[in-house]
Amino acid sequence: MVQPAYDPETKTHHYEFLGPPGALGISVLVPVFTYFFAFGCDERGCPSLPLGPFLSNGLKQMQTWQFYADLWDTKAAIAYLAWYAWCVVCWAVLPGQWLEGTTLRNGEKLWYKINAFQTFIATMAALGAVYFLYGLQPFLFAYDHWIGLCTASLLMSVVQATYCYAMSFIPNTMLSTGGNTGNVLYDWFIGRNLNPRIGIFDIKTFNELRPGLILWMILDICMAVKQYSRIGRITDSMILVQIFQAIYVFDAMYNEAGILTQMDITTDGFGFMLAVGDLFWVTFTYGLQTRYLALYPVDLGWLWTSAIVATNCLGYYIFRVSNAEKNDFRNGKNPKNLQYMKTERGTNLLTSGWWGVSRHPNYLGDWIMAWAWCLPTGWNTPITYYYVIYFGILLAHRQNRDDEACKAKYGKDWDKYCKIVKWKIIPGLY
Ligand code: NDP
Numbered sequence: 266m267v268q269p270a271y272d273p274e275t276k277t278h279h280y281e282f283l284g285p286p287g288a289l290g291i292s293v294l295v296p297v298f299t300y301f302f303a304f305g306c307d308e309r310g311c312p313s314l315p316l317g318p319f320l321s322n323g324l325k326q327m328q329t330w331q332f333y334a335d336l337w338d339t340k341a342a343i344a345y346l347a348w349y350a351w352c353v354v355c356w357a358v359l360p361g362q363w364l365e366g367t368t369l370r371n372g373e374k375l376w377y378k379i380n381a382f383q384t385f386i387a388t389m390a391a392l393g394a395v396y397f398l399y400g401l402q403p404f405l406f407a408y409d410h411w412i413g414l415c416t417a418s419l420l421m422s423v424v425q426a427t428y429c430y431a432m433s434f435i436p437n438t439m440l441s442t443g444g445n446t447g448n449v450l451y452d453w454f455i456g457r458n459l460n461p462r463i464g465i466f467d468i469k470t471f472n473e474l475r476p477g478l479i480l481w482m483i484l485d486i487c488m489a490v491k492q493y494s495r496i497g498r499i500t501d502s503m504i505l506v507q508i509f510q511a512i513y514v515f516d517a518m519y520n521e522a523g524i525l526t527q528m529d530i531t532t533d534g535f536g537f538m539l540a541v542g543d544l545f546w547v548t549f550t551y552g553l554q555t556r557y558l559a560l561y562p563v564d565l566g567w568l569w570t571s572a573i574v575a576t577n578c579l580g581y582y583i584f585r586v587s588n589a590e591k592n593d594f595r596n597g598k599n600p601k602n603l604q605y606m607k608t609e610r611g612t613n614l615l616t617s618g619w620w621g622v623s624r625h626p627n628y629l630g631d632w633i634m635a636w637a638w639c640l641p642t643g644w645n646t647p648i649t650y651y652y653v654i655y656f657g658i659l660l661a662h663r664q665n666r667d668d669e670a671c672k673a674k675y676g677k678d679w680d681k682y683c684k685i686v687k688w689k690i691i692p693g694l695y
Pocket of ligand 1: 613624667674
């Protein structure tokens with residue numbers, strides 16, 4: 266039913282991320298950090314030079330055209346485009362379920378093809394075929410062309426964000442409620458276009474998992490091959506990170522339908538923030554531990570291995586069970602008979618089970634897993650621990666954003682819920 270007050274172009278009156286300066290800062294810092302990890306963690310060391318000389322040297326080089334020219338690598342750009350095209354072809358030709366998304370402001374729902382998991386399996390099969398035909402050599406391409414691959418994916422993010430921003434000016438396009446301030450930079454960054462599509466191809470959901478997360482896994486595999494090519498074996502630490510991250514990606518692909526209820530899809534527009542996060546940042550920084558281990562092998566032994574496995578299992582258990590409790594509940598099922606609170610909005614809120622422990626138990630599980638991904642790299646460098654720090658900040662910020670969004674959705678009921686479930690993420694602490 267079309268709601269009478271529906272306006273596709275609702276104006277946005279408040280900024281997030283500190284407004285335009287914050288948008289500019291993040292848009293610059295994300296590439297800077299990604300290249301910093303690439304240049305700053307190599308055969309010379311990790312960091313490759315002490316921070317002072319590294320920064321002054323880097324700043325000097327950044328004032329020359331040659332520096333930017335060297336970021337471009339035609340072979341890597343072709344390989345990246347081929348990868349992206351492969352993902353699109355898999356989306357188009359592989360079978361998949363068509364699911365309805367959330368109810369939009371105009372009362373309508375969009376349909377989404379769910380076949381990321383099939384794409385993942387097809388990609389793994391294709392990698393197997395490459396190995397069978399050509400051996401391990403092609404897997405060394407990623408390390409040798411790392412900078413070029415980063416640049417290609419960064420450009421892809423800029424192009425897509427700009428295209429979606431431009432398309433948002435087509436009359437009657439549904440805009441995101443948070444992305445229509447009128448400030449070009451901010452709206453481009455945060456996402457003005459709520460559901461950019463080319464026909465039935467939904468750009469936002471497509472990018473959410475497939476090209477970025479599967480490529481992250483491929484890069485991990487390439488880093489294991491790199492380690493093998495250097496020392497003739499794969500260390501236990503490398504195996505752990507590979508397994509943990511593979512489980513995470515496998516899980517995301519398998520549960521792709523779950524993204525349809527996530528904030529990124531239901532509320533945020535598709536702008537540079539999501540594009541660069543999905544295609545560039547996650548892909549080239551989340552696997553930094555494997556890049557490090559490829560160059561600096563660590564042997565953990567059974568004691569450390571068991572402790573780290575236990576940490577990951579604990580995190581994964583909390584993450585998976587809490588997400589399942591909410592997804593089931595939102596899909597009208599309550600197999601554990603969990604208690605819930607009725608709300609005026611009509612969608613009820615769980616108050617027992619994991620969602621009675623804190624307001625984001627799924628973030629807690631995710632963060633515990635983040636520790637398990639970093640610990641196998643040992644204590645010789647702080648750089649590989651960037652992930653646990655960055656992810657903690659991201660989740661705390663996301664929790665506050667979601668709290669604000671829920672306050673807007675549920676009003677007084679949300680205050681009541683917050684009194685029942687006091688902790689934001691970590692019970693007893695935060
Ligand atoms: P969540 O899955 O946490 O969903 C938040 C929504 O859940 C709220 O807006 C509300 O929506 C609903 N909700 C809140 N409280 C309750 C309750 N008590 N009972 C029922 N429903 C409730 O959102 P995210 O998209 O932030 O996270 C999804 C997953 O993705 C998480 O596991 C997170 O860890 C992971 N993630 C991973 C990232 C990465 O980079 N690796 C980045 C971000 C997230 P409503 O009431 O409208 O249904």
